[in-house]
Amino acid sequence: MIQLEHISKVFDGKKGQTQALKNVSLSVQKGEIFGVIGYSGAGKSTLVRCVNLLERPTEGRIMINDRDLTTLSNAQLNESRRKIGMIFQGFNLLSTATVYQNIFLPLKLTGVSKKEANERVVKYLRIVGLEDKQEAYPAQLSGGQKQRVAIARALAHEPEVLLSDEATSALDPDTTEAILDLLLKINRELNITILLITHEMHVIQKVCDHVAVMENGEVIESGSVLDIFTDPQHTTTKRFTSSLFKGDVPQDLLESLEQRGSVVTLSFVGNSSEEPALAAVSKKFDVYPNILSGNITQLKDQPFGRLVVFFEGNNDETTLAINYLESVGVKVEGVDKSVRSDYRVS
Template sequence: MIELNQVNKIFSAKKRSVHALNDVSLHVKKGEIYGVIGYSGAGKSTLIRCVNMLERPTEGSIRVNGVEMTKLAAPKLREARKNIGMIFQGFNLLKTATVYENIAIPLKLTGVPKSEIDRRVKKYLDVVGLEEKADSYPAQLSGGQKQRVAIARALSHEPEVLLSDEATSALDPETTEAILELLLKINQEFGITILLITHEMHVIQKICDRVAVMENGKVIEEGRVIDIFSKAAHETTKKFMNSLFPEDIPEEVLMSLHQQGPIIRLAFVGQSTGKPALAEVAKRFDVYTNIMSGNIVQLKNEPYGRMIVHLQGSVEQTEAAIAFLVEEGVYVERVDGP
C-alpha cells in the first residue's frame, strides 16, 4: 500500500546541508497499522510528510496504492492526496467555524455535492462519537474532542490511507488511550491503512502491527512489534523499551549478584505469559530465583511480559534451569553472568 524505496531528503540551510532522510526504505502493507518511532530529529516527521508530498524527496521512490507520488504534476497530486488522510498534533481546526463546518468546508472545496457533504459529516461525526457537538466551536472542545474532529475531517474524504503525525503527543494519558482505541476501531471497521509517527513506545505497543525505529535519518531497526519487543538489537530501541520495562538496577547490585549465579532477561510472549515457569524452575532445579524487575503489557494482539531474574546456584543447575525456560517458549538473554 505504501512503498518507500531508497528515499533521501536533503535540506539546505545557511551554506550547509542537512540529511533529514538517508536511504530510507519501508513497505507498509494494506490494512495494517505501521508505526515509526524515534527521538526528536530522527527524521520521522520528514518521512511522513514525504508520503503525501508535503515535502518532496531529494531522491528515491514513493508509491501509494501503486501510484508513484514523486512523478505526479500538481493537478494529479491533488487528486492522489484525496486518497491520503492526515491528522496532526496541533489539530489545525478553523477557530471561527463550527465542528460541522470544519469537516464540510474541505469537502466543499474539493467539489463534493452538498447532499453528500451532509451525509459524510454526520456519518464520521458519529464514528468519532461527536454527533452532538456539530454546532460547537473548537474553543468549546477539549483537546481530545478537537483531535476527534480532525480525525472525522480526515475520514470524510474516505481515504484508503491515514497518516498520523504525533496525533496523541499533546494529549493527557487517558485521552491518548481513547484516541488510540478510536484509531484501532477505524482500522478494523474500515480497513484503512494507518502510518503513524510517534516518540512514545506506548503508542507502538498499543495499536501497531509493525514498527520502524529511526535515528539520524536512517531506519536502524524494523519488523513486527512482537519481534522488536523480544529481540531489540539497537541501543536506541533498547532505550525505548526501557520506558515500558525499567531496568535501572544499580551496578553494585549486579556486580555482587553475578558472582553467585547468572542474571538473565526473560521475555514471555502470548500464552507463555500465563505459565508459572519460574515456579517450575524452583521445583525442578536446585536454584533460588530472585525477580529484580518485571512487567506485562498488552500488545495489539497478544500479551508480552519481561523480567530480570537472578538465578542462584551451581553452574550445572543454573544452566539446566535456563535450558528448561527456553524449552518452555521463554526468550532468554543473559544480562550478566559469572
C-alpha cells in the same frame, strides 16, 4: 499499499545543506498500522510529509497502490492526495467555524455535493463519538475532542491511507488512550491503512503491527512489533523497548549477585506469559529464582512480559533451569547494563 524506495531529503539553508533523510525504504501493507518511532531530530516527521509530497524527496520513489506520486502532474497529485488523510499534533481547526463546518467546508471545496457532504459529516462525527458537538466551536472543546474532529475531517474524504504525525503527543495519558482506541477502531472497521509517527513506545506497543526505528535520518531497525520487543538489536531500539519496563536493578546489586549466581532477563511472549514456568523451576532443579524487577505489558494482540531474575545455585543446575525455560517458550538473556529505562525522550 505504501512503498518508500530509497528516499533521501536534503534541505538548503543559510549554513549549507542538511540531510534530513538518508536512503530510507519502507513497505506498509494494506490494512495494517505501521509505526515510525525515533527521538527528536530523527527525521520521522520529514518522512511522513514525503509520503503525500508535502515535502518532495530529493531522491527516491513514493509508491501508493503501485502509483509513483513523484511522477504525477499537479492535477494528478491533488487527485491522489484525496485518498491520503492526515492528522497532526496541532489539530489545525478553523477557530471561527463550528465542528460541522470544519468537516463540511473542506468537502465542498473538493466538489462533494451538499447532500453527500452532510451525510459524511454526520457519519464520521458518529464514528468519532462527537455527534452531539456539531454546533460547538473549537474553543469549547477539549484537546481530545479537537483531535477527534480532526480525525473525522480526515475520514470524511474517505481515504485509503491515514497519516498520523505525533497526533497524541499533546494529549494527556487518558486522552491518548482514547485516541489510540479510536485509531484501532478506524483501522479494523474501515480497513484504513495507517502510517503513524511517534516518539512514544507506548503508542507503538498498543496499536502497531510493524515498526521502523529512525535515527539521524536513517532506519536503523524495522520489523514486526513482536520481533522488535523480543529481540531488539540496536542500542536506540533497546532504549525504547526498555522504557516500558520500569524498575532498574542497581548496578552494585547486580555485581554483588553475579558473584553468587546468574542474573538473567526472561521474556515471556503470548501464551508463555500465562504459564507458571518460573515457579516450576525451583521444584524441578536445585536453584532458587529471585525476581528482582519486571512486569507484563500488552502488545496489540498479545501479552509480553519481562523479568530480571537472580538464579542462586551451581552452574550445572542453572543451565538445566535455563534450558527448561527456553523449552517452554521463555527467552533468556543476560542483563544489558548499558540500557536504562529512564532514558528521556525530547
